[in-house]
Amino acid sequence: MPPTAEAIHSPGSAGAPHRAPVFEVRGLARVFGEGTAAVTALAGVDLDLFAGELIVLLGASGSGKSTLLNQLGGLDSPTQGTLRYRGWNLGVADEAALTQFRRNAVGFVFQAYNLIPSLTARENVALITEICRDPMTPEAALDLVGLGARLDHFPAQLSGGEQQRVAIARAIAKRPEVLLCDEPTGALDVKTGITVLEAIERINGELGTLAVIITHNAILADMADRVFTLSDGRIVNARTNAHRGSVRDLAW
Amino acid sequence: MPLLDRKLLRDLRSLKTQALAVALVMACGLAMMITTRSLMLSLTAARDGYYRENRFAQVFARLKRAPNAVREQLAAIPGVATVETGLALQVTLDVPGLAEPATGLFNSLPERGAPVLNRPYLRAGRLPEAQSGGALAELAVGEAFAEAHGLRPGDTVSAVLNGRKQKFLLTGIVLSPEFIFEAPPGAALPDNKTYGVFWAPYKELATAFQLYGGFNSVALTLAPDVAEEAVLAAVDRLLAPYGGRGTYGRNNHPSDRRLTDELRVLKALSFAFPLVFLSVAAFMVNSVMARQVALQREQIAMLKACGFSNAQVGAHYLKFALVIVAGGVVLGTAGGLFLGGKFVDLYHIFFRFPALRFQPDLPALGTAAAASALAALAGVAGAVQRAVQLPPAEAMRPEAPASYRPAWFERLRIARWLGPSSRMALRNIRRRPARSALTCLALALATGILILPNAMRDGIAHVLDFQWDVVQRQTVTVMLAEPQAARVLADFQHLPGVVLAEPFRSVPVELRSGPQVRRLALQGLPARGSLDRVIDGHPAQLTLPERGLIISAKLAEVLHVQPGDPLTIRPLEGEARDLVVPLAGLADDFAGVAAYMELGAVNRLLLEGDRVNGAHLTVAAGEWDTFLRALKATPQIAGCYVKNSLREGFRATTAESIGLLQKMYATFAAIVAFGIIYNSARISLSERARELATLRVLGFTRREVGAVLVGELVLLTLSALPLGLLVGTQLARAIVTTVSTETVRLPLVLTTANYAFAVAVVATASALSAWLAARKIAGLDLAGALKALD
Known part of the structure; x- marks a missing residue:
């Protein structure tokens, strides 16, 4: 079922209908390699994403959802099409500009947490708050994810869920406009996964951060404002949830 | 080619710079060992052959004058096998083109037949023969003096014999086992411009000095298993009434002793330094291989899961190390042979042999190669063993995350001001104390090695300036042929200037x-x-x-x-x-x-x-030429030493050899510093690739990530430098003590400039290699950092 234009270009319930989009994606394509060895990861994606929205990207592995996330996060540049962030053409930005973009506007949450093992929870967050423009304190960020009591623990002394929440605290401490989460619960059991998703939900709600979550898990779709399904580098399904469910209420 | 070997080649290609760094450090140690061992072999072989062929004597004596009949008494001393007697007299020479008078040691050639002992080796021309009538007297000249003055057979020189100036025709250029080191008595270095050795027919020399029918120089060989001391004492007793000036064995012979001293110095250098370099190389092999095995954990698991035996997997990684060793051996051998050849050329200035050929010490080369291989294998063994012992299923899983603790010094108040990058660096050092300590030690050794040659150079400068400006303040020293009454001093005072x-x-x-x-x-x-x-x-x-x-x-x-x-x-x-x-x-x-x-x-x-x-x-400087002319015309003068000529000779000869040594040590130290830092940075980069890529994703610039990567190395280098200065000081002290012989000594002179140079070279090499490694940050896989580990 091809996606409807309305679902792609209109904000979900959380967004006000007439605001300018945070991301404006038009005909975005990414091809790896050349000639016969060329692999098309994204084959023309159109998308508008608005502030305060919670977006879930679904798709099998190889569908292009990670490539799309990398493009949104300024980790990679498109082969074709345009990618605008707040009207600024991200697709043609140079390395230094992309670094500044990641530093100030984007928070990343990785499936494997990617904490620095030699730094404590507080220091992992402080690492980022030191380099960005208008951060909250590391303690405040860790408080937001419910880790105020484990500030001085090293990653190896924390459980997987705790580590992921440190990673979220690290991502949000800079008050990013965009929170990009790549399978944030992929390595966690259901119970811990819920606490992590609650943290994301809370940040999205309280700070009005645009959150984009990649997942295999279709159940998460119910917590989103809008859900996109990718296949073969295209958006094959887009839907807007009339009513966004809370993480607790999802059908685990 | 088996596929595993193909994998080996491709893995090596991806590690080529690191493998080269290790091979180069190993090559430095091997080159130094091969150079010194081969020089020892070359010198020993040349000396032994020369002594044997030209029948170098074992006991030597000088006396005022004894009649030839005493010769029979010498031969009768128990234990004496062969006796050679002759004349050895110091004369003043007037050499064309040389302002000051030169000193010549004239040795007699027997009246009949060739000398039995200390046979001269004829390099060019023929030996001189006794002349009769008005023909020009003949003379053979030592090669070093001939080369210094461009003398050839057919040239003439003038000499003052017993107060009478006489002209000689040079018939040949000669070498002698007695004068392998051709220097004035008591001098540590040759001065071939103003001191030379000559051979003249007995009759003419004896006649000129009114010594005909007598001798003043004795050379003996001993029968096998005879105690030298007894013979020395007997010869002393026999010659005492004839003005005996002492009997001595080879161990007190100036030329042989100088050669023995040189061999002792080489021996000292042939062991300690190569050992240092080979140890550093073994440590580097270990760190490279440990990392390689850790990176290929999953591959090892796969190989084992597919049915490769532990032995096959182990052999694969051992080969990895052996290829590096092979590279080191090839480079080291080439370097050693090249340097050895250079030093043999240099030795020609100091030691004169009929032929000093460079002989590679192959057994030493074999030992060194085997030692390197063993060191490398010892370095690899631990890592390989860990890899093959893992059950495949477990090895397929990634290694558990590293666990860290705060370092003890973070409890100090000062630690509060440390930024996250410094904390990362400190905790990384804290987590791998042995590796950090060894890296630090290797850098300290590199620093220390640099101090040594400059300490030697400064020591020599000190000898030049201190000894010859503070101690010996004369312009020239003149020697009389025979002791004279003290009033002769007045004659000297009246010489012009x-x-x-x-x-x-x-x-x-x-x-x-x-x-x-x-x-x-x-x-x-x-x-x-x-x-x-x-x-x-x-x-x-x-x-x-x-x-x-x-x-x-x-x-x-x-x-x-x-x-x-x-x-x-x-x-x-x-x-x-x-x-x-x-x-x-x-x-x-x-x-x-x-x-x-x-x-x-x-x-x-x-x-x-x-x-x-x-x-x-x-x-007085203004009257120097007049003075020299007057001096040449003063008959009772047997010779003179002009301080500045000696100094120039010293500068020319030692400057060259020290210069070569200095270049060698500086190159080697830079290689070690560069290799160690580059290797550490690359391993760090590999171990922390994910961490560093994460930082890049989180918005750190390349420069900031580079700072995190090299922060640890900067800390290690900073702590290594003072340690290195200490190591270098001790090293210089040890070497100065080792090379301090009775013939040559060096003072231990350590200057700030020397320390600064060592620090600058190591710091530059470290910075350069860290920069090269940090450039690899550009190639980090940022998108890969987002992916899960499994």
Whole structure:
């Protein structure tokens, strides 16, 4: 079922209908390699994403959802099409500009947490708050994810869920406009996964951060404002949830 | 090619710079070992062959004059196998193109037949023959002097023989096993411009000096298994009535001793340094391989899961190390042979052999290669064993995350100001203390190695400036053919340009303290002269006491005596008897060993009244040429040493060899510093690729991530540098002590410039290699950092 234009270009319930989009994606394509060895990861994606929205990207592995996330996060540049962030053409930005973009506007949450093992929870967050423009304190960020009591623990002394929440605290401490989460619960059991998703939900709600979550898990779709399904580098399904469910209420 | 080997080649290609860094460090150690061992072999082989072929004597004696009949008595001494007697006389030469008079040691060739011992080796032309009638007398010249003056057979030189100037025709260029090291008596370095060795027919030499029918020089060989001491004593007794000036064995022969000293220095250098380099290389192999095995954990698991045996997997990684060793051996051998060849060329300045061919010491090469291989294998063994012992299923899983703790010093108040990058660096060092310590140690060694050659250079500069400006302030030293009454000093004072003249009396003596004996020339000097001064270690001028002796500190060490101890002086010429005197003080000198006494005391010892053998003179610069002309025309002068000529010779010869050494050590140290830092940075980059890529994703710039990567190395380098200065100081002290021989010594001179240079080279090499490694940050896979580990 091809996606409807309305679902792609209109904000979900959380967004006000007439605001300018945070991301404006038009005909975005990414091809790896050349000639016969060329692999098309994204084959023309159109998308508008608005502030305060919670977006879930679904798709099998190889569908292009990670490539799309990398493009949104300024980790990679498109082969074709345009990618605008707040009207600024991200697709043609140079390395230094992309670094500044990641530093100030984007928070990343990785499936494997990617904490620095030699730094404590507080220091992992402080690492980022030191380099960005208008951060909250590391303690405040860790408080937001419910880790105020484990500030001085090293990653190896924390459980997987705790580590992921440190990673979220690290991502949000800079008050990013965009929170990009790549399978944030992929390595966690259901119970811990819920606490992590609650943290994301809370940040999205309280700070009005645009959150984009990649997942295999279709159940998460119910917590989103809008859900996109990718296949073969295209958006094959887009839907807007009339009513966004809370993480607790999802059908685990 | 088996596929595993193909994998090996491809893995090596991706590690090529690191493998090269390790191979280069290993090559430095091997090159140094091959160079020194091969030089030892080349020198020993050349010396032994030369001694055998040209029948170098075992016992030597000098005397005033004995009739030829004494020869039979010498041959009759039990244990003596062969006797050769002849004349050896010091004369003044007038060489075209040389302003100052040169000194020649004229040796006689037997009247009939070839010499039985110390046979000259003819390099060019023919040996001189006795001439009759008005024909020009003939002479053969030593190669070193001939080369220094461009002399060829057919040229002529003038010499003053017993006060009469005479012209000679050069018939040949000659070498002799007695003069492999062709230097003036007591000199540490050759001075081929002003000192040469010559051979003339006995008859002409004897006639000129009114010594016909007699001899003043003896050479002996001994029958097998004869105790040398007994023969020396017997020869001494026999020659005493003929003005015997002492008998000595090869161990006191100036040329042989200089060669032995050189071999001792080479031996000291052939072990310690290569060991340092090979140890550093083994450590590097270990760190590279441990990392490689950790990176290929999953591959190892896959290989084992697919049915490869532990032995096959183990062998694969051992081969990895062996390829690196092979590279090191090839580079090291090539480097060693090249440097060895260079040094052999350099040795030609110091040591004259009919042929000094570079002979690679192949057994040493084999040993060194085997040692490197063993060191590398020992380095790899642990890592490989860990890999093959893992059950495949477990090895398929990624390694558990590293666990960290705060370092102890973070409890200190100061730690609060540390940024996250410094904390990461400190905790990484804390987590791998052994590896950090070894990296630090290797860098310290690189720093230390750099200090050594400059310490030697500064030591030599010190000898040049201190010894020859502070100690010996004369312009020229002139020697008389025979001791003369002290009033001859007035004649010297009247030579044109002479500002100041101070006499000396030099006499061969034997110094004895218990069983320790040394023979040398005792110098009689004015009590507190202003030209040739006796200086102690402070440095301050010593006043020669009326009673008592001052000797070189090194000689005191050899004789095991301290100031206040008694020493027995036995003059080796004249009628005087033994005299026991106290050791009054120690002189700090650097070339040869010396003993000083007040001039009057020496004359009292010799029971021969006020006599001198020569004088130290200062000459006004403006009248130098006039002075030299007058000097050449003064017949009773047997020779002279011009200080500046000696100094120039010293500078030319040692500057070249020290320069080569310095370049070698600097290159090697830079290679070690570069290799260690590059290797550490690359391993760090590999181990922390994910962490660093995460930082990049989180918005760190390349420069900031680079700072995190090299922060640890900067800390290690900073702590290594002071340690390195300490290591270098000790290393220089150890080497200066080792190379400190009775013929040459160096003071330990360590300057700020030396330390600064070492720090600068290591810091630059470190910075450069860290920069090269940090450039790899650009290639980090940012998108990959987002992916899950499994």
